Amino acid sequence: MQRMITRREAIGAAGSVGAAYLLAASGLPVALELLDAAPAAAAPASSVVVTPSMTEGPYWVDEMLRRFDVRGNTSSSSSRAGTRQAGVPLTLKINVLDSSGGGAINGAHVDIWHANAYGLYSDEGQQQTGGGTTQGQNFLRGYQVTGIDAGVNASAVDGQVSFKTIWPGWYQGRAIHIHVRVRTYDASGTVATNYTTQIFFSDKDNSTVLTGAAPYSSRSPQADPTSDENDNVLTHAADATNIVPVAGSLADGFAATFEIGLSGVASNVSSGASNAALSATLRSATVVKAANGQRTLVLSLHAGEPLAAHASLLRGGKTLGKATGQIALGTHSLRVLLPGAVAGGAASAKLALADAAGRSRTLTAHVIVPA
Numbered sequence: 001m002q003r004m005i006t007r008r009e010a011i012g013a014a015g016s017v018g019a020a021y022l023l024a025a026s027g028l029p030v031a032l033e034l035l036d037a038a039p040a041a042a043a044p045a046s047s048v049v050v051t052p053s054m055t056e057g058p059y060w061v062d063e064m065l066r067r068f069d070v071r072g073n074t075s076s077s078s079s080r081a082g083t084r085q086a087g088v089p090l091t092l093k094i095n096v097l098d099s100s101g102g103g104a105i106n107g108a109h110v111d112i113w114h115a116n117a118y119g120l121y122s123d124e125g126q127q128q129t130g131g132g133t134t135q136g137q138n139f140l141r142g143y144q145v146t147g148i149d150a151g152v153n154a155s156a157v158d159g160q161v162s163f164k165t166i167w168p169g170w171y172q173g174r175a176i177h178i179h180v181r182v183r184t185y186d187a188s189g190t191v192a193t194n195y196t197t198q199i200f201f202s203d204k205d206n207s208t209v210l211t212g213a214a215p216y217s218s219r220s221p222q223a224d225p226t227s228d229e230n231d232n233v234l235t236h237a238a239d240a241t242n243i244v245p246v247a248g249s250l251a252d253g254f255a256a257t258f259e260i261g262l263s264g265v266a267s268n269v270s271s272g273a274s275n276a277a278l279s280a281t282l283r284s285a286t287v288v289k290a291a292n293g294q295r296t297l298v299l300s301l302h303a304g305e306p307l308a309a310h311a312s313l314l315r316g317g318k319t320l321g322k323a324t325g326q327i328a329l330g331t332h333s334l335r336v337l338l339p340g341a342v343a344g345g346a347a348s349a350k351l352a353l354a355d356a357a358g359r360s361r362t363l364t365a366h367v368i369v370p371a
Contacts, residue, residue, distance in 0.1 A: 048261035050099045052238045056196045057179060059121040060113065063141045068151040069164040070112065070142040073122070079136030087117040087166030088213050089253030090246075092199075095160050095283070096146050096182060099261035102331060103304035104159025104281040106147030107184065108193070108265070112163055113141045114178040117215045119171030129171040140165060143181075155364060158281045167201075167209045167254065169216060170224035175231035176206050180258070184265055193265050199258050200234055200243045203227050213250050280307060283331075285349040285365035287313075287338070295370060297336040297349055301363075303327045310352040311336050313367070320347060320369075327353075344371030 065074065072084035092112070096105045115121050119129040122137040144151050144161035151162030168176050177198045184193040206224050210216045228234055234242060241259075248254035283300040290296070297313050306329055312322035313336065321338045334351075349367050354360045 048097045048099045048102045048259070049241055050263050051197055051241050051260045052235070053195055054198045054233050054238075054242075056181065057198075059115075059124055059127070060179065060181070061123045061141065062111075063123065063138050065138060065142045066144065066149070067142045068144055068149065068162060070140050071164060071166055073137045073139050077136060077138050079134075083137075083139070085116045085139050085166055086215050087169070088209050088216075088250060090165050090167050091152055091162065091253065091255040092165055092178070093152070093160055093162040093255075093257040094180065095257065095259045095281070097159055097259060097261050097281075098265065099263045101304060102302050104147065104302070105184070105262065105265055106158060108146045109143050109183045109185075110146060110161045111141070111143040111181040111183075112165070112178055114165070114168040115171055116140060117166065117169040118219065119169045127171070128173060140168075154366070157363070158361075160281075167216075169219070170206075170210070170226070173226060173232070175203075175226045175228045175234060176201060176224055177231075177233070180260070182260065182262065193262070195260075195262060197260065198233060198242060199256075200228055200231070201246060201256075202243055203229075205246050205254075209250065209254075280304060280353050280361060280363065282351060282363040282365060285367050287347075287367050287369045289370040293340070295338045295342070297321065297338060297367065299334040299336075299349060299351055299365075300331070301327065301334055301351065302331045303329055303353075305329055305355055308354045309334065312350045312352075313338065313342075313347050313369075314350055315345070315347040338369070342369060344369050 073080055073082060075082050094110055096108050096110065097103065098105055113121065116139065120127055120134055122134045122139045122141055125133045125135050142163065144163065146161050147158050148156055149161060150156050151160075152164060153162060168178060170176050177200050180197050180199060182193060182195045183191055186192045203224070210219075210224060211222045216222070228239070228243060244256045244258050246254040246256045281302040283302060285297070285299050287295055287297050297311070299311060301309075307327045308324070309327045310322070310324045311334055313320040320342045321336050323336050327334075345368070347367055347369050349365045351363045352360065353363070
């Protein structure tokens with residue numbers, strides 16, 4: 001019979017303050033480790049910085065296009081139907097969170113719109129960069145609904161939307177940016193929240209794209225003539241919240257995640273999100289390899305309530321490692337130690353959650369196991 005170790009024993013075994021092995025999975029030499037866990041007693045929720053609102057600008061058009069791949073005109077557009085914009089691919093994920101507790105806000109409609117590689121917006125008759133009309137086109141515009149639309153993911157993620165787009169181009173007077181609008185609706189369908197902001201990239205990352213890839217590099221000047229520091233919308237105080245880091249390359253494209261903290265906005269539980277009432281957000285999943293060769297599945301989770309958790313790593317229908325434990329309210333890093341026999345390669349992380357009311361939710365993510 002398996003014995004559940006005490007918290008004191010678990011901390012001693014982990015060898016570090018604040019780390020607790022909760023319950024080893026039967027038959028597998030792995031454990032679910034909870035780092036920086038909240039105490040057993042009720043704990044305050046983690047806060048999220050409120051993201052400053054910014055102007056919608058002159059190029060907002062409510063196209064009402066519910067799609068995650070915004071790179072081209074739709075087949076129904078009245079001009080240049082189906083034409084896709086050239087540019088360096090950009091995968092953009094946007095997390096919409098409650099600033100007071102850090103929990104996911106589901107049911108929010110999130111629009112993005114931005115200029116193409118030549119600095120032009122779609123569906124506009126006159127623009128700062130010139131270049132003629134783009135009326136009747138709808139490239140680089142679209143919206144998704146948090147917690148409902150999967151976007152680039154295999155399934156919907158609490159509080160998140162995601163898009164396939166391209167790196168924006170510059171136009172005179174503004175640093176490179178992407179517009180974002182977040183709208184929530186009350187039970188009668190009336191807009192309850194109407195928030196706008198903008199996403200920026202570092203001058204260094206912009207320069208990498210503009211000087212290193214077509215069609216950006218064919219423009220003159222190649223560099224964006226307006227830096228982040230000189231932009232008339234991006235304040236210095238907003239640098240930390242609205243300039244996002246990116247990962248990737250010119251050859252393979254880039255990926256960025258933008259976090260929006262809103263105050264006083266609740267999840268729209270009636271929006272149809274499956275089990276949206278269970279408050280949990282899987283923020284990241286990765287497998288790390290230590291210097292001694294030990295590989296560990298690391299899951300970053302925000303729990304809006306106490307939860308029972310079952311974490312597993314799967315490949316081809318086979319469980320490579322698993323563990324169970326109890327998660328307190330707050331943001332945690334969950335770690336599952338993997339057996340040495342697990343081969344490197346692609347795998348799926350799965351986190352099954354349940355709360356005291358009997359509601360359940362399963363969160364998944366694709367990961368790469370290092371050899």
